Amino acid sequence: MGSLTQNNLPVIDFTNKNLDPNSNSWLSTREDVVRALEDYGCFIAIYDKFSSDLHQAIFHASEELFDLPQEIKVLNTSDTPSHGYVGQEPIIPLYEGFGVENATTLQGVQKFTNLLWPNGNDTFCETALSFSKAVAELDQMVMKMVSEKYGIEKNYETLLGSMSYLLKLIKYRVPRENEKNLGIVPHTDKSFTSILHQHQVKGLEIKNKDGEWMLIDPSPSSFIVMAGDACMAWTNGKIEPAHHRVIMSGNEERYSLGLFTFIRDLIVQVPEELVDGEHPRQFKPFDHYKFIHFFYTEEGKRSKCAIKAYCGV
Numbered sequence: 214m215g216s217l218t219q220n221n222l223p224v225i226d227f228t229n230k231n232l233d234p235n236s237n238s239w240l241s242t243r244e245d246v247v248r249a250l251e252d253y254g255c256f257i258a259i260y261d262k263f264s265s266d267l268h269q270a271i272f273h274a275s276e277e278l279f280d281l282p283q284e285i286k287v288l289n290t291s292d293t294p295s296h297g298y299v300g301q302e303p304i305i306p307l308y309e310g311f312g313v314e315n316a317t318t319l320q321g322v323q324k325f326t327n328l329l330w331p332n333g334n335d336t337f338c339e340t341a342l343s344f345s346k347a348v349a350e351l352d353q354m355v356m357k358m359v360s361e362k363y364g365i366e367k368n369y370e371t372l373l374g375s376m377s378y379l380l381k382l383i384k385y386r387v388p389r390e391n392e393k394n395l396g397i398v399p400h401t402d403k404s405f406t407s408i409l410h411q412h413q414v415k416g417l418e419i420k421n422k423d424g425e426w427m428l429i430d431p432s433p434s435s436f437i438v439m440a441g442d443a444c445m446a447w448t449n450g451k452i453e454p455a456h457h458r459v460i461m462s463g464n465e466e467r468y469s470l471g472l473f474t475f476i477r478d479l480i481v482q483v484p485e486e487l488v489d490g491e492h493p494r495q496f497k498p499f500d501h502y503k504f505i506h507f508f509y510t511e512e513g514k515r516s517k518c519a520i521k522a523y524c525g526v
């Protein structure tokens with residue numbers, strides 16, 4: 214168990230297992246999950262909770278979305294920076310993304326759908342909702358394992374009550390002549406956790422322990438589970454987020470999806486269980502959405518590690 218790797222990144226199988234809490238497979242998977250997150254800040258989950266039909270359907274829906282005219286696309290706005298439509302940004306000209314807030318609720322997805330398709334789009338709505346729910350289930354399983362291992366389940370349950378889910382649908386176009394092939398600059402996610410899913414075209418690279426960039430192969434049952442900056446603060450630095458980037462190669466446009474979790478309307482604190490003489494508190498209590506706003510200030514963008522700059526002790 215846990216010995217499988219892809220380009221040196223751990224691969225953890227969540228399929229065909231009895232993953233009831235306290236079962237043997239739950240406990241052994243829990244060990245693998247925590248080790249992977251502590252060592253790499255991420256892992257590749259093999260997860261077949263949804264069918265390959267859903268995989269096809271969600272990317273089909275995504276193509277349809279990106280084909281909308283620009284004046285419709287920009288209707289996808291948000292009070293939170295980068296949670297709405299982002300496109301034609303000078304530092305990442307190949308990148309285009311939509312944000313669906315509250316994506317695990319019918320209300321959230323419907324709000325998005327009704328905005329972009331005034332006559333409705335039930336297929337998009339159903340597909341995006343099923344996808345978000347299935348991926349959120351994986352996220353909750355992973356973080357329950359982490360919280361059990363650290364003895365902070367109660368604290369996690371409180372966070373869970375305030376969790377909000379952002380679905381991002383992302384497209385990278387092919388670079389034009391004389392344009393760089395950088396899809397997205399190296400970064401760590403500002404989320405609590407992120408789960409990425411790719412469609413056919415490679416491009417996602419994750420930095421491993423040795424500082425090498427690992428290219429992650431797409432597959433309909435592969436999901437990249439990553440810790441975000443907020444998870445580092447919550448775990449008092451036990452789990453550090455992975456640096457990742459997208460590099461385009463070849464002549465095909467690339468589609469990807471991400472489900473990002475954020476904690477809304479609750480001050481996040483390092484659990485007492487993770488603080489002792491040997492492990493002093495490294496982060497002050499913080500508001501996750503205020504942290505995101507901070508990240509998009511000049512000071513936030515300039516900082517080497519935004520979460521430490523924002524609430525590090």
Ligand SMILES: O=C(O)CCC(=O)C(=O)O
Pocket residue numbers: 381383397402409411417457458459469470471
């Ligand atoms: O497109 C991808 O695979 C990565 C996207 C990403 O890193 C992000 O949106 O934060």
Ligand SMILES: [Fe+2]
Pocket residue numbers: 400401402457
């Ligand atoms: Fe990212």
